[in-house]
Amino acid sequence: MASLAHIIIFTILAVVILGSAILSVMSKSIMRSVTFLLFVLFAIAGIYFMLGYTYLGAAQISVYAGGITVLYVFAIQLVSKRSLQGLTERIKLSRVLQGALLSLAGLVTVGVVLLKNQFIVKAVAGSIEEYDMSQVAQAIVGSDKYQYVLPFEFISVFLLACIIGGVLIARKEDKK
Amino acid sequence: MIPVEFYLVLSTLLFFIGVFGFVTRRNLVAMLISVELILNSVDLNFAVFNRLLFPGQLEGMFFTLFSIGVAAAETAVALAIIINVYRNYRSDQVNSIENMKF
Numbered sequence: 407m408a409s410l411a412h413i414i415i416f417t418i419l420a421v422v423i424l425g426s427a428i429l430s431v432m433s434k435s436i437m438r439s440v441t442f443l444l445f446v447l448f449a450i451a452g453i454y455f456m457l458g459y460t461y462l463g464a465a466q467i468s469v470y471a472g473g474i475t476v477l478y479v480f481a482i483q484l485v486s487k488r489s490l491q492g493l494t495e496r497i498k499l500s501r502v503l504q505g506a507l508l509s510l511a512g513l514v515t516v517g518v519v520l521l522k523n524q525f526i527v528k529a530v531a532g533s534i535e536e537y538d539m540s541q542v543a544q545a546i547v548g549s550d551k552y553q554y555v556l557p558f559e560f561i562s563v564f565l566l567a568c569i570i571g572g573v574l575i576a577r578k579e580d581k582k
Numbered sequence: 583m584i585p586v587e588f589y590l591v592l593s594t595l596l597f598f599i600g601v602f603g604f605v606t607r608r609n610l611v612a613m614l615i616s617v618e619l620i621l622n623s624v625d626l627n628f629a630v631f632n633r634l635l636f637p638g639q640l641e642g643m644f645f646t647l648f649s650i651g652v653a654a655a656e657t658a659v660a661l662a663i664i665i666n667v668y669r670n671y672r673s674d675q676v677n678s679i680e681n682m683k684f
Binding site (some may be wrong): 412413416423425431432436439441443453454465466472474478484501505510516521525526537545552554562565568 | 584585591592597598603605612616619629634640643646648653655656658659663664665666669
């Protein structure tokens with residue numbers, strides 16, 4: 407039965423996501439937080455694969471898990487020897503309670519709104535099959551309605567601006 | 583076939599774990615990691631809404647794709663700022679940056 411396999415895979419992915427996310431925000435060492443973030447990102451890519459969005463899952467793995475995590479590790483290792491690498495942080499209990507209270511209140515509110523809402527009944531119960539890759543590619547580079555060449559070009563300009571900004575901010579000051 | 587509620591509950595839990603981390607931690611890199619968790623839960627929501635409520639359309643998928651790109655750029659700039667803050671203040675706690683507070 408295919409549905410049972412789906413449920414098992416989803417359960418494993420959900421446990422990995424939630425457990426790693428909790429460990430990531432609770433662990434005292436920054437390097438451990440980044441490692442657990444990597445697990446969360448991989449599991450979310452797994453959920454995209456489950457939904458049939460293979461292109462999205464590949465983008466998630468290459469950009470998030472491959473790029474951003476390496477960026478974090480480099481930033482942590484580069485700054486200084488006795489700084490972020492071995493850094494442990496004391497977390498105050500009052501702040502933990504405050505954060506837990508805030509998140510629980512938000513969680514209950516959003517959860518009730520989500521589950522009581524009627525749009526869920528519109529969810530289709532069909533089988534999930536993968537998109538045709540040529541359809542995705544045509545939608546990226548096409549310029550018709552529901553096609554995305556303008557944002558695609560815009561994001562390349564945006565990335566260029568961010569590269570220039572990042573280099574400008576992070577470079578060392580010249581000796582005057 | 584997994585009901586849409588499961589995905590939505592998963593992304594809601596992930597979102598509020600991120601909010602909890604953002605409120606609790608006082609380290610700049612740890613706060614940025616919490617923001618990444620929040621962004622990922624929102625991306626997941628886009629994909630799930632598109633896939634299970636409107637199959638046959640690709641809008642949610644492209645929103646997620648562009649959101650991943652913007653998040654990568656945002657992380658690069660934020661890490662550059664954090665490195666600069668560390669270099670100038672010798673500390674990576676948010677409380678050390680008080681010059682612009684008035």
